[in-house]
Amino acid sequence: GGVFTAHFPFFSFQIGFEEMLSRVWESQPRVIKFSRRHQRGSSANSLRRQKRDWVIPPINVPENGRGPFPNMLVRIRSDQDRDPGIRYSITGAGADQPPSGIYNIDPISGNMFVTQPLDREERASFHLRAHAVDMNGNQVENPIDLYIYVIDMNDNRPEFQNQVYNGSVAEGIKPGSSVMQVTATDSDDSTTANGMVRYRILSQTPHSPIPNMFAINMETGDISTVAAGLDREKVSQYTIIVQATDMEGNLNFGLSNTATALISITDINDNPPELTVGTFSGEVPENKVNVVVTNLTVVDRDQPHTPNWNAVYRIVNGDPLGHFTVRTNPITNEGMLTVVKPVDFEMNRAFMLTVVVSNQAHLASGIQSSLQSTAGVTISVQDVNEPPVFPVNPKTIRFEEGVPAGTTLTVFAAQDPDHFIHQIVRYSKLSDPANWLRINRTNGQITTMALLDRESMYVKNNMYEATFLAYDNGSPQASGTGTLQIYLIDVNDNAPVLIPKEAQICERARPNSRINITASDADAEPNVGPFVFELPSFPASIRRNWTISRLSGDYAQLRLKIPYLEAGVYVIPVIVSDSGNPPLSNRSMIRIKVCPCDNNGDCSATGAVAAAGLGTGAIIAILMCIIILLSMVLLFVVWMKRREKERQAKPLLIDPEDDVRDNILKYDEEGGGEEDQDYDLSQLQQPESLDHIISKPTGVRRVDERPVIAESQYPVRPSVPHPGDIGDFINDGLRAADNDPTAPPYDSLLVFDYEGSGSTAGSVSSLNSTSSGDQDYDYLNDWGPRFKKLADLYGGGADD
Numbered sequence: 001g002g003v004f005t006a007h008f009p010f011f012s013f014q015i016g017f018e019e020m021l022s023r024v025w026e027s028q029p030r031v032i033k034f035s036r037r038h039q040r041g042s043s044a045n046s047l048r049r050q051k052r053d054w055v056i057p058p059i060n061v062p063e064n065g066r067g068p069f070p071n072m073l074v075r076i077r078s079d080q081d082r083d084p085g086i087r088y089s090i091t092g093a094g095a096d097q098p099p100s101g102i103y104n105i106d107p108i109s110g111n112m113f114v115t116q117p118l119d120r121e122e123r124a125s126f127h128l129r130a131h132a133v134d135m136n137g138n139q140v141e142n143p144i145d146l147y148i149y150v151i152d153m154n155d156n157r158p159e160f161q162n163q164v165y166n167g168s169v170a171e172g173i174k175p176g177s178s179v180m181q182v183t184a185t186d187s188d189d190s191t192t193a194n195g196m197v198r199y200r201i202l203s204q205t206p207h208s209p210i211p212n213m214f215a216i217n218m219e220t221g222d223i224s225t226v227a228a229g230l231d232r233e234k235v236s237q238y239t240i241i242v243q244a245t246d247m248e249g250n251l252n253f254g255l256s257n258t259a260t261a262l263i264s265i266t267d268i269n270d271n272p273p274e275l276t277v278g279t280f281s282g283e284v285p286e287n288k289v290n291v292v293v294t295n296l297t298v299v300d301r302d303q304p305h306t307p308n309w310n311a312v313y314r315i316v317n318g319d320p321l322g323h324f325t326v327r328t329n330p331i332t333n334e335g336m337l338t339v340v341k342p343v344d345f346e347m348n349r350a351f352m353l354t355v356v357v358s359n360q361a362h363l364a365s366g367i368q369s370s371l372q373s374t375a376g377v378t379i380s381v382q383d384v385n386e387p388p389v390f391p392v393n394p395k396t397i398r399f400e401e402g403v404p405a406g407t408t409l410t411v412f413a414a415q416d417p418d419h420f421i422h423q424i425v426r427y428s429k430l431s432d433p434a435n436w437l438r439i440n441r442t443n444g445q446i447t448t449m450a451l452l453d454r455e456s457m458y459v460k461n462n463m464y465e466a467t468f469l470a471y472d473n474g475s476p477q478a479s480g481t482g483t484l485q486i487y488l489i490d491v492n493d494n495a496p497v498l499i500p501k502e503a504q505i506c507e508r509a510r511p512n513s514r515i516n517i518t519a520s521d522a523d524a525e526p527n528v529g530p531f532v533f534e535l536p537s538f539p540a541s542i543r544r545n546w547t548i549s550r551l552s553g554d555y556a557q558l559r560l561k562i563p564y565l566e567a568g569v570y571v572i573p574v575i576v577s578d579s580g581n582p583p584l585s586n587r588s589m590i591r592i593k594v595c596p597c598d599n600n601g602d603c604s605a606t607g608a609v610a611a612a613g614l615g616t617g618a619i620i621a622i623l624m625c626i627i628i629l630l631s632m633v634l635l636f637v638v639w640m641k642r643r644e645k646e647r648q649a650k651p652l653l654i655d656p657e658d659d660v661r662d663n664i665l666k667y668d669e670e671g672g673g674e675e676d677q678d679y680d681l682s683q684l685q686q687p688e689s690l691d692h693i694i695s696k697p698t699g700v701r702r703v704d705e706r707p708v709i710a711e712s713q714y715p716v717r718p719s720v721p722h723p724g725d726i727g728d729f730i731n732d733g734l735r736a737a738d739n740d741p742t743a744p745p746y747d748s749l750l751v752f753d754y755e756g757s758g759s760t761a762g763s764v765s766s767l768n769s770t771s772s773g774d775q776d777y778d779y780l781n782d783w784g785p786r787f788k789k790l791a792d793l794y795g796g797g798a799d800d
Contacts, residue, residue, distance in 0.1 A: 031075045032056060032130070032144065058147035063120040064155055070104065070113035073148075077110045078132045078141045085135040090146070092128040103128060103148075112146075120150040121187045152189035158197045158244040160184045160259035165242075167223070168264040171232040172364070175225050179214065179263055182221040184244035198249030202241040202258065214240060214263070218249065223261060232265040233301050239263075268364045269308035271301040273333075273357045274372035280355075282337065283380040286345040293379055296326065296335035298357055304333075307361035311335065317354035324379070326355060337377060345383040346419055353377040385474035388414035388425045390482030394465075400489040401454040406447060409437070412484055413444040414470035423472040430481060431467035433458040437484075439468055446484065454488040455522045462488055462524070492527035492580030496520060498588040505560065506597035507567050513601065514559040515592065516551075519576045527580035529553040534575050536587070546572055558590070567595050727779070 059073055076088050088110040094102040103126070105112045112130075126148040132141040160182065167180025188194035198218045204211055209229040216223050223240065240261040247254030275298050282294030302308035313326035313335040323343050326335040335357065343351075356374050363369065390412070397410050416423050427444045429437065436450050454462060464486045471479035496519045503515045519531040530553030535542050547561040558572070570592045577585040595603040780791035 031077060032146075056144060056146065058149050060149050060151050061114060061118055062151040063118045063153050065114070065117050067117070069117075070115045073103075073112050073114055074146075075109070075111050076105065076130045076132075076144075080132075080140055081110070083134070086140060087133050087135070089131045089133070090128045091131065092126065094123075094126040094148075095128055099123070102126070105130070118150045120152045120189070121156065123150065125149050152192055152194050154188055154194040154247060154253070154255065156187040156194075156246075157255040158184040158186045158246050158257050160242075160244065160257060163259055165259060165261045166264070167261060168266050169225065169230065170266045170268055171230045172228075172268060172270060173225060173230060175228055177225050179223045179225060180261065181223065182216075182242050182244075182259055182261060184221070184257065184259070186246045188246065193247045193250075195246060196248045197244050197246050200243050200245075200249070202243050205239040206235060208235050213238065216242060223263070230265050232267045232303065233271065235265060237262060237264050267303035267306060267308050269302055269359055269361045270364045270367050271308075272363055272367065272370045272373055273298045273300040273311050273359060274370050275355075275357060275375040277375065278372075279376045279378065280337075281378040281380075283382055284339050284343065285382040285384050287342045287384065287386060289339050289342055291339045293324070293337045293339060294377065295329075296337060296355060296357070296375065296377070298333055298335065300333065300359070302359075305330075308359055309333065310360045311357050312360055314356050314358075315353050316356050318352045318377075323351070324353065337379075343381050344417070345381045346417060349381050351377075351379040351381070353379065383418075383420075385421075385472070385476060385478045386417045387478035387480035388416050388470040388472055389480055390414045390470065394483035394485050396485040396487060398487045398489060399452065400491055401452050402491055402493060403448060403452055405450055409446045409448065409486065410484070411443060411445050412439065412468055412482060414480060414482060416472055418472075418474070421474070423474050425470055425472055428469045428471075429466070430469045431465075433466075434464070436464070437466050444468070444470070452486070452488055454490050454524070455494060459488060462490070464488060490524040490527060492523055492578065492582070492584055494522040494527075495584040495586035496528075496531055496576045496578045497586060498574055498576055498590065500590070501588075502591045502593070503558075504593040504595060504603055506601060506603070507565050507594050508597070509560040509563045510597075510601060513597075514557050515590075517556050517558055517574065517590065519554050519556070521578050523578070523580065528578055530579060531556075532577040532583075536573050536575060542572060548574065558592075565594050569593050 061073065065071065076090075078086055078088075080086060087107045088105050089107060090103060090105045090112065091097070093099065095104065102116060102118070103112060103114055110132075128146040128148065129143045130146055131139070131143050134140050161184070162182075165180060165182050169177065169179045182199065184197050184199070186195040186197050190196065199216050199221045200218060201214065201216050201223075204213060209231075210227055213225060213227050213230070214223055215226045221242075221244075223242075240263060241258055242261055243256055243258050245251060245254040245256040275296060277297075280294050280296055284291055284293045296313065298311050300309045300311065310330075311328055311333050313328065315324060315326060321341065323339060323341045324337060325340050326337050328334075329336055335355065337353075337355075353376065354374065355377055358369070358373065391414075395410070395412060399409060412427075414425055414427075416425055426441055427439050428441070429439055434450070434453075434456055436448055436452055438447050438449050439445065440447075452464070453459070456464075458464060466484050466486075468482050468484065469479055470482065471477055498517050498519055500517070505515060506513045517533070519529065519533070521528040521531075531550075533548050533550050533556040535546060535548055537543065543561075545560065545562055545565055546558060548556055548558045550556045556574075558574070572590045572592055574588050574590060575585055576588060577583045593603075598604050777791065777794040780787045780794065783791070
């Protein structure tokens with residue numbers, strides 16, 4: 001059967017010894033053989049017995065090996081390795097699977113190598129399988145499992161989770177109290193000394209009161225106090241340097257690291273507040289509130305702006321009526337002695353107070369309150385001129401309304417609280433909405449100036465209010481106000497009235513054809529309802545046609561007494577009386593429209609018109625007025641349209657843009673003058689006939705003026721043959737214009753209505769400098785600037 005042969009190196013935690021064993025292990029590699037099955041008997045059907053396979057122990061490889069690489073680990077061989085065709089291979093993570101390439105094998109010799117240093121912290125073990133096949137790839141041995149374990153080396157220092165740790169502990173705490181915990185971890189194997197971490201304190205800053213105020217548990221890293229005497233007011237924070245070492249704390253072989261622990265000493269209320277002096281003093285004017293009399297200063301050594309430091313002040317003596325309070329300044333912790341209730345100089349000229357100060361938090365156990373936590377406060381009251389005071393304010397009196405003017409109602413007098421100074425008090429009216437009252441300037445007597453009316457808009461809930469002013473002659477002058485309330489007792493001085501003032505009813509009496517009326521009275525009980533409703537006896541037609549009945553104390557119903565009443569408007573008087581003593585009556589007029597009704601009892605449209613009191617004649621007159629008004633509007637529209645057509649029927653003969661007369665020159669750009677004007681000489685052509693001018697109907701013939709007089713016929717100009725001289729042609733036109741009564745009073749170019757389709761004179765452009773010299777055109781220079789261009793063309797000047 002297959003035989004497994006192995007040679008193991010021995011390892012030690014000492015580095016030199018490990019190197020020595022590594023050399024021994026490298027010099028004697030072990031041989032691993034494939035296990036085989038053995039047959040018993042020659043017959044194929046005989047029983048076979050398989051020999052039990054060897055259990056192959058794991059291969060241990062130290063991490064961080066120094067090489068050289070590749071480094072042989074074991075040799076894999078088969079019992080059939082006499083056959084030169086055997087080939088060996090390995091599979092698994094680290095060989096042909098990630099991380100691949102760490103292990104390889106010589107396929108012929110079966111030597112297995114590690115190709116690089118191993119790191120246990122990256123991978124602690126490998127599981128590979130070894131294979132043996134022939135040249136055809138057929139398996140000649142069963143695969144065997146190879147387990148490779150990486151032996152840990154102490155190559156990692158302990159690492160603290162935080163470089164700085166923060167903790168706290170209360171001052172005055174007992175020894176042995178836990179403060180905080182620090183923790184360090186080591187990536188090496190925790191089951192060996194390489195990964196076992198131990199702690200110790202290297203230093204403590206400051207050393208007060210002793211250098212070793214704290215201790216640390218070497219295995220857990222718990223920091224605790226070992227001595228008494230922690231005082232925040234002396235040392236508020238300690239800095240501890242903690243060291244963590246592996247190899248179970250062996251400083252010779254272990255690796256170390258350090259961290260900082262900051263321990264804050266928290267405050268407890270072990271210092272009572274103390275007032276800086278035993279007696280404080282201040283002064284305050286009388287009748288003033290929210291005035292700071294004095295500031296009470298205090299000292300507290302506990303942590304500022306905490307309940308252990310915040311001061312609370314109490315007045316324990318000298319202020320039975322609660323005139324003062326002490327508020328704490330949140331910034332300075334001082335006590336602000338403040339007036340919350342006015343003090344009176346005439347009652348108290350001075351106060352002697354006792355104030356006690358404490359903290360928001362209770363004193364710590366065993367701490368006694370200081371004698372300096374109590375102080376006295378002396379307060380002087382300053383006298384000021386106080387305003388007069390009305391003893392009863394507001395003052396209420398009762399009177400019946402309607403009292404006559406000049407009636408004395410009451411005396412509304414004020415008192416001066418300054419008893420030690422004799423001053424004179426005067427009065428004036430401050431507010432009197434209805435201007436009913438007058439006050440005596442010296443004694444405050446109130447009299448009426450007009451009748452008091454309870455139904456006035458200035459009276460609310462039977463109460464009328466007026467305000468008066470009382471002032472003294474002190475320096476400075478002081479004044480006070482008082483309110484007088486007059487409760488007005490009602491008298492029956494208002495007659496009742498009826499609503500509605502208008503109503504409508506069907507001309508034929510129906511069960512539901514009635515008018516509900518309501519009575520109201522501005523007076524109050526008992527001078528209001530129940531009311532009495534009745535119709536007057538005159539005229540007699542009222543009671544003959546109508547009847548009224550009371551429904552309740554304030555309501556009545558008016559309806560027709562006869563079966564039919566002609567449509568129209570009727571004014572029905574109704575007499576209503578209240579329940580006063582004596583009662584008051586009122587004759588109210590109700591305007592009732594009687595109209596024809598439909599089946600639902602509602603007035604029809606024609607009936608409503610008839611009931612409005614308009615007869616047939618009035619309706620016809622209204623319709624005629626409407627027709628006349630519409631006719632006038634229609635005629636005005638027709639006249640406007642006709643006028644617009646007349647305007648459109650008389651247009652100007654030519655567009656103003658085409659008017660080339662010289663009275664206005666229009667230039668397209670700057671510059672230019674007479675020489676730059678290109679005239680259309682065809683305007684100077686002679687028409688063949690003037691008949692079209694003579695036969696033209698009366699109308700506008702000029703674009704420069706609309707005649708305002710009756711136009712006369714143009715003088716008949718005979719048809720002349722083609723002139724030989726253009727000057728004669730122009731002179732004829734000039735004479736015709738002069739004899740025209742519609743011509744403007746200035747000389748201008750005559751514009752003809754029609755130029756004709758041609759000219760008997762031919763084109764003027766044929767008159768050029770190359771024509772016959774028999775004609776002399778020099779006289780054109782005498783015609784002025786308008787003909788200068790023409791003279792230059794035909795004059796034959798020296799510059800031709």
